[in-house]
Amino acid sequence: MQAQPPRQDAFLSLADVAKQFGRFTALSGVSLEVARGDLVTFLGPSGCGKTTLLRIIAGLETQDRGRIVQNGRDISRLPAVKRDYGIVFQSYALFPNLTISDNVGYGLVNRRAGRARIRTRVAELLALVGLPDAGTKYPGQLSGGQQQRIALARALATSPGLLLLDEPLSALDALERVRLRGEIRALQQRLGVTTIMVTHDQEEALSMADTVVVMNQGRIEQVGTPRQIYREPASAFVADFVGKVNVLSAVAEDAGRFRVCGMSIGAVPGAPDVAPGTRVKLYLRPEDVQVNGAVGPEASRANAQVQKIEFLGAFCLVTVRVGDQQDQPLLVTLSRQSLDRMALGEGAPVSVGFPPECMRLLA
Amino acid sequence: MATLATPVSEPSAPTGSIDWPQRAAQALLLLACTALVLFLLAPLGAILVKSVQDKDGTFVGFGQILDYVQSPGLVESLTNTLFVAIIVTIVTIPLAFTFAYGLTRSCMPAKSVFRLIALTPILAPSLLAAISFIQWFGNQGALKGLLFGHSVYGPIGIVISSIYAIFPHALMIVLTSLLLTDRRLYEAAESLGTTRRRQFFTITLPSARYGLVSAAMVVFSYTVSDFGIPKVIGGNYHVLAIDIYQQVIGQQNFNRGAIVGLILLLPVVIAFAIDWWMQSRQQSQFSSRAVAYVPRPSRGFDLAMLAFCATVCVVMLAVLGMAIYTSFIKLWPYDKSFSLRHYGFGLIDGGVIDSYFNSLRMALLTALAGTVLVFGGAYLLEKTRGLAPVRTAMRFLASIPMAVPGMVLGLGYIFFFNAPSNPLNILYGTMTILVLSTVIHYYTSSHLTAVTALKALDNEFEAVSASLKVPFYKTFFRVTVPVCLPAILDIARYLFINAMVTLSAVIFLYSPDTKLASVAIVNLDEAGEIGPAAAMATLIVATSIVICLVYALLTRFLVTRTQAWRTPVAT
Numbered sequence: 001m002q003a004q005p006p007r008q009d010a011f012l013s014l015a016d017v018a019k020q021f022g023r024f025t026a027l028s029g030v031s032l033e034v035a036r037g038d039l040v041t042f043l044g045p046s047g048c049g050k051t052t053l054l055r056i057i058a059g060l061e062t063q064d065r066g067r068i069v070q071n072g073r074d075i076s077r078l079p080a081v082k083r084d085y086g087i088v089f090q091s092y093a094l095f096p097n098l099t100i101s102d103n104v105g106y107g108l109v110n111r112r113a114g115r116a117r118i119r120t121r122v123a124e125l126l127a128l129v130g131l132p133d134a135g136t137k138y139p140g141q142l143s144g145g146q147q148q149r150i151a152l153a154r155a156l157a158t159s160p161g162l163l164l165l166d167e168p169l170s171a172l173d174a175l176e177r178v179r180l181r182g183e184i185r186a187l188q189q190r191l192g193v194t195t196i197m198v199t200h201d202q203e204e205a206l207s208m209a210d211t212v213v214v215m216n217q218g219r220i221e222q223v224g225t226p227r228q229i230y231r232e233p234a235s236a237f238v239a240d241f242v243g244k245v246n247v248l249s250a251v252a253e254d255a256g257r258f259r260v261c262g263m264s265i266g267a268v269p270g271a272p273d274v275a276p277g278t279r280v281k282l283y284l285r286p287e288d289v290q291v292n293g294a295v296g297p298e299a300s301r302a303n304a305q306v307q308k309i310e311f312l313g314a315f316c317l318v319t320v321r322v323g324d325q326q327d328q329p330l331l332v333t334l335s336r337q338s339l340d341r342m343a344l345g346e347g348a349p350v351s352v353g354f355p356p357e358c359m360r361l362l363a
Numbered sequence: 364m365a366t367l368a369t370p371v372s373e374p375s376a377p378t379g380s381i382d383w384p385q386r387a388a389q390a391l392l393l394l395a396c397t398a399l400v401l402f403l404l405a406p407l408g409a410i411l412v413k414s415v416q417d418k419d420g421t422f423v424g425f426g427q428i429l430d431y432v433q434s435p436g437l438v439e440s441l442t443n444t445l446f447v448a449i450i451v452t453i454v455t456i457p458l459a460f461t462f463a464y465g466l467t468r469s470c471m472p473a474k475s476v477f478r479l480i481a482l483t484p485i486l487a488p489s490l491l492a493a494i495s496f497i498q499w500f501g502n503q504g505a506l507k508g509l510l511f512g513h514s515v516y517g518p519i520g521i522v523i524s525s526i527y528a529i530f531p532h533a534l535m536i537v538l539t540s541l542l543l544t545d546r547r548l549y550e551a552a553e554s555l556g557t558t559r560r561r562q563f564f565t566i567t568l569p570s571a572r573y574g575l576v577s578a579a580m581v582v583f584s585y586t587v588s589d590f591g592i593p594k595v596i597g598g599n600y601h602v603l604a605i606d607i608y609q610q611v612i613g614q615q616n617f618n619r620g621a622i623v624g625l626i627l628l629l630p631v632v633i634a635f636a637i638d639w640w641m642q643s644r645q646q647s648q649f650s651s652r653a654v655a656y657v658p659r660p661s662r663g664f665d666l667a668m669l670a671f672c673a674t675v676c677v678v679m680l681a682v683l684g685m686a687i688y689t690s691f692i693k694l695w696p697y698d699k700s701f702s703l704r705h706y707g708f709g710l711i712d713g714g715v716i717d718s719y720f721n722s723l724r725m726a727l728l729t730a731l732a733g734t735v736l737v738f739g740g741a742y743l744l745e746k747t748r749g750l751a752p753v754r755t756a757m758r759f760l761a762s763i764p765m766a767v768p769g770m771v772l773g774l775g776y777i778f779f780f781n782a783p784s785n786p787l788n789i790l791y792g793t794m795t796i797l798v799l800s801t802v803i804h805y806y807t808s809s810h811l812t813a814v815t816a817l818k819a820l821d822n823e824f825e826a827v828s829a830s831l832k833v834p835f836y837k838t839f840f841r842v843t844v845p846v847c848l849p850a851i852l853d854i855a856r857y858l859f860i861n862a863m864v865t866l867s868a869v870i871f872l873y874s875p876d877t878k879l880a881s882v883a884i885v886n887l888d889e890a891g892e893i894g895p896a897a898a899m900a901t902l903i904v905a906t907s908i909v910i911c912l913v914y915a916l917l918t919r920f921l922v923t924r925t926q927a928w929r930t931p932v933a934t
Contacts, residue, residue: 060826079382080829087830093823095842107831158831 011036011194012057012162017066019052019218026052028218029066034211039188039195041205044215045241050198051166053215057196058164059083071161085162086155090170092147094139100126100150101135107158125153128187145176152184156191163188165197169204181208202242206230214238232270236362239283244317246286246331248354252278258361261302261322261330265354271361280361286317286333288358291350292342304330306348309339320350384834388747395740396753399760401787402803406775407767413621413778431622437606441626444602447518448586448630451525455582456575458526459533462675465668467541468567470660472669480676482531483683486907488864488881491900492524493595494893495685503696505685516598524592527682529585533578540574541567546656573641580638584631588768590867591881595888603627604867607770611871617778624771635766683904690898709895710902715883719902722880725797726862726906733802733809733858738851741813742843746825747835765807769867776800777871792874800868805861809854816850817843848921856914860907 012034019027027049034040042050055061057068059080068076075083094103101122108118126132129149131142139147148168155163168184169177185208188195199205205212206226214221214229214237222234233239240247250260252274257266260282274280302322307329310317316339318332330352334344344350417423431437462481466474484492499506500515513519544567552562590604597605603623611620689695693702710716744757764772780791790796820843828838844851866881873882880899887896 058826058830060829079385080826081382081384081832081834083830085830087827089821089823089827091821091823093821093827095824095838095846097842097845106828107833154827155830160830164830 009036010034011038011071012196013069014053014057015067015069017053017056017063017068019049019056019061019063025218027056027063030215030218030220032213032220032223034194034196036194037192038210039185039197039208040211040213041209042196042198042213042215043202043205043242044200044221046200047217048215049218050200050213050215054164054166054196054198057162058085058087084160085164086158086160087164087166088148088151088155088168090167092139092144092151092171094147094151094154096139098138099135100131100137100139100142103139103150104135104153104157106154121157125157126150128156129153130183143176144172145180148172148180149183152187156193161194163193163195165195167198167200169199170201177204184208206242214241216241233283233360233362236281236283239360239362244286244331244333246284246289248282248284248330249328250280250282252276252280258282260354261328263302263354265356265359267356268359268361269357274361281363283360283362284354284358286331288355289330289332290353290355291332291334291338294338294353301351301353304350304352306344306346306350309344309346311336318344320352322352384836385747385749388743388835389750389753391739392743392747392750392757393753395736395743396757396760398736399740399757399803399806402799403760403763403767403772403806406772406779407763408775409778409782410621410624410771410775413618414625416618418616418618427618428622428625431619432626436601437623437626440601440603440606440623443518443600444587444604444627445630447521447525447602448583450518450522451529451586452579452582454522455526455529455533456537456579458675459530459537459578460571460575461668462534462672463537463541464567465672466538467656468658469665469668470658471665471672477672477676480679481534481672483679483904484528485531486860486864486911487528487683487686487900487904488591488866488884489524489528489589490591490595490866490881490884490888490896491686491904492527492682493520493592494689494884494888494897494900495682496520496524496527497596497893498685498689498695498897499681505696514598516596517600520596520598521593521600521602524596525586525589527679528589528592529582530679532585533582536578536581537571537574540571540577542655544570544656549656576641577638580634584634584766584768587630587634588627588770588867590770590870591885594885604768604770607774608870611774611777620774621778624774627768628771631768632766686897687901687904689894690901692894694894705894705898706902709887709892710898713895715887715895715899718878718883719880719899721794721877722863722903723906725794725801725877725879726859728794728798729801729862730855730859732798733805734851734855736802737806737809737854737858738813738847741810741817742839745814745817746820746843761810762807764803764805767804769804769865770870772800772804773868773871776868792872792877794877796872797869797877797879798862800872801862801865802858804865804868805858809857812850812854812857813847816847820846849918852914852918852921856910859910863903863907863910 010033012032014030014032016029016031017027018029019025030049030053042053044050052061056063057070059075059078059082063076066076067074070084095106098106101119104122104125105118108121122135123132126135129152131146131149131153134142134146134150139150142150148171152168165184169180172180181204197205197208206229209226211223212226212229213223216237222229222238224232224234229238229242233242233245236247239245248260250258250265253259253264254276255266256268256271256273257264258268258271258280259265265282268282304320304322306318307321308319310319314336316334316336318334318339319329320332322328322330332352334342342350414428415422415424417427462477465471466478471477496515497520498504500510500520501507504515507515510519515523548566548570549562552566557565588604590608593600593602593605594608603626607620607623607627610616610623690705691701691703692699693704710719740757740761744754744761776796779785780788780796782788790799824838824842825835828835864881865879866885869879870882870885873879880903884896884899887893887899
């Protein structure tokens with residue numbers, strides 16, 4: 001994994017956390033620091049260990065080895081009831097036989113808070129999640145998005161130091177998902193509560209997080225800001241999993257240059273010294289490919305032909321064939337306007353250029 | 364990794380007493396599992412041990428099993444038992460299937476009435492059927508002529524009484540499998556121009572196949588292990604259940620009894636193994652989103668189904684009615700005037716009525732203790748964590764009772780709890796042992812009901828409670844129990860009714876102080892007191908009906924009072 005600069009204000013720190021389910025390795029030695037007040041997303045395909053890691057932080061699973069320190073307290077072996085967090089699940093997990101008020105106040109009652117005190121706090125939370133009048137209803141009478149807001153209110157009721165969100169938006173429809181995404185982020189920033197959210201949706205992870213943790217096969221692939229994850233993927237997996245990417249076969253030349261699609265490209269940032277003649281892979285986002293007039297003077301030009309245009313609304317995904325390289329179709333994202341302006345159709349000849357500063361060399 | 368500014372303590376080494384609620388949950392789970400080992404596994408093991416010992420308790424090996432198995436008497440009983448069970452299965456399954464088919468696929472009127480009548484045999488001890496058929500077809504029988512000189516005492520009586528008694532059990536299983544068929548399959552077939560006949564053979568039958576096999580296995584095992592019917596109407600026709608009784612009670616030959624018990628266990632275990640194997644192949648044939656089938660009117664077919672179901676129901680009412688009638692007349696067939704003497708003189712004056720109150724007490728205790736044990740056990744099994752091996756063991760143990768005939772269980776209890784060396788022998792002859800044996804006997808079905816209800820709950824309730832620092836037992840009482848209340852009441856009713864009618868396990872376990880109503884019926888019948896026997900059976904049926912009504916009212920009341928959340932209000 002990629003080392004993160006040590007932070008003095010780490011609220012939660014995991015050291016070498018590992019978990020095995022029978023012969024399946026869910027987590028193999030994960031270490032991570034979460035800064036106070038941050039919203040961190042665990043992003044990865046299903047089975048990558050992100051949910052297991054969240055459940056270990058919550059004390060719902062026990063790690064085989066490794067240490068967890070939350071707010072200066074070693075919680076590695078503490079049972080869930082002794083830890084300090086609130087949790088929201090994909091399934092909402094609202095108690096169906098209790099009213100919304102009773103659900104939100106569920107954890108407060110146990111703290112022997114006075115009735116009036118509880119009522120005020122519940123009202124406060126319901127207002128906070130934008131459902132001030134839902135108190136007397138039952139969960140079954142609310143929509144999915146409303147139920148998830150209540151689950152959030154319940155998790156926040158006891159003012160936990162840590163908020164855990166386990167795919168909270170996955171059960172909702174697309175519009176509601178986007179709306180609630182913004183609400184959760186705004187609420188989290190307002191309260192300043194350190195939050196960990198598990199998701200397999202990259203758009204959700206990038207749009208909400210301060211820090212994204214990309215996971216794969218029980219390991220952390222990369223930790224970084226959404227921009228870093230997208231612009232500077234640390235591994236082929238990250239480049240491939242987050243967003244679309246062209247993987248280009250290239251051959252190393254002298255002086256840090258690479259031959260790709262008949263062009264000679266130099267000054268790829270972060271590229272290590274490779275012996276000339278070595279076959280390497282270069283990564284390039286579809287939106288970074290320059291087309292026709294946009295091709296910069298520095299970049300070499302290559303002739304290509306449009307094979308297919310996929311209309312996606314505001315953007316179009318154009319597949320082009322560079323030169324005679326049948327096996328390596330190139331994906332290019334163009335806005336609808338520029339597509340119209342260039343009047344490109346299937347079979348049209350275009351020239352493409354690869355800006356070296358946008359390329360990455362990944363093993 | 365990074366160095367932290369704040370010093371942190373080493374992980375507190377053993378998890379120890381930090382989380383006592385979870386420890387308590389594990390202790391309770393262990394306790395429930397121990398109870399199953401003690402009251403199910405140990406008695407069954409005692410039978411095995413007993414079967415290879417002689418009367419003095421010294422080991423004589425498997426030779427005596429072989430010797431006994433080859434004796435002509437046993438071979439005859441075994442053949443008889445299998446013969447009767449196979450005939451009953453062959454007749455009952457098509458009857459139950461046709462009945463269920465009528466209920467689900469036709470548009471005949473009064474379906475719910477038919478269904479209700481078809482389920483009435485559950486409320487009565489199997490003895491009632493035997494008594495009633497004696498009244499209809501016995502030596503003084505009203506319809507004796509229909510048998511053309513054959514005697515009802517023997518295989519004929521056993522077969523018809525068993526069919527009556529087991530019919531509702533088969534019906535419920537087949538009905539469920541027919542209800543599960545997806546309407547969209549029929550719509551797809553219709554759009555392809557498939558005939559009704561072909562739809563039946565390509566959609567209906569295949570989807571009901573597993574239900575049919577399951578029902579057949581239940582019918583078969585029930586008939587093999589039932590004791591009351593052959594006792595009352597079997598005459599000199601020997602079956603295994605009677606053999607056990609005679610060996611143990613008549614000749615006090617416990618070792619022989621144990622061997623017969625093992626032999627009785629064998630066909631039943633095979634039947635359940637087949638069922639289990641079929642079930643495991645079934646997988647998820649039906650998605651949970653299956654659309655319910657809605658039949659369309661078809662005059663000829665509906666009329667045929669109506670005629671069939673009505674006939675079955677008339678026969679059922681005739682059986683039940685005859686028993687009730689017998690209890691209210693002076694002496695069949697000589698003096699048919701109305702009289703309460705079988706209740707007054709026959710039951711109350713003779714003190715036989717005490718056994719009814721014993722049964723009532725036993726049934727209440729069974730419903731109470733059983734529901735707590737079954738639901739509590741299922742909750743701990745499904746919703747708490749840790750002790751994985753104990754969970755596996757518990758799941759397995761909970762599925763065993765279904766395959767153990769009552770007589771075998773009762774026999775095991777004698778061997779295990781009557782042993783002087785067992786400190787638990789203080790239970791022997793008490794009400795407690797009757798309650799325990801009955802709870803265990805009916806454990807599997809109740810357990811499955813509880814597990815199904817619990818699985819329908821969100822898996823994360825316990826996790827959410829822990830995050831809110833609410834101990835699990837609070838959530839259990841505040842959320843789990845209220846939400847599962849319908850299932851809990853259902854379990855209590857099931858246990859109560861079965862405790863009222865059970866005979867086979869308790870026949871070995873009652874003492875003079877704890878004699879039960881069903882045992883009293885056997886004794887009355889042996890003494891030729893068929894009127895009081897019918898009166899007792901009628902009392903049991905009446906009690907079961909009352910309990911069902913109480914259950915219905917209670918559920919309705921509770922559903923409106925505490926289950927308001929079940930009816931979503933449009934927002």
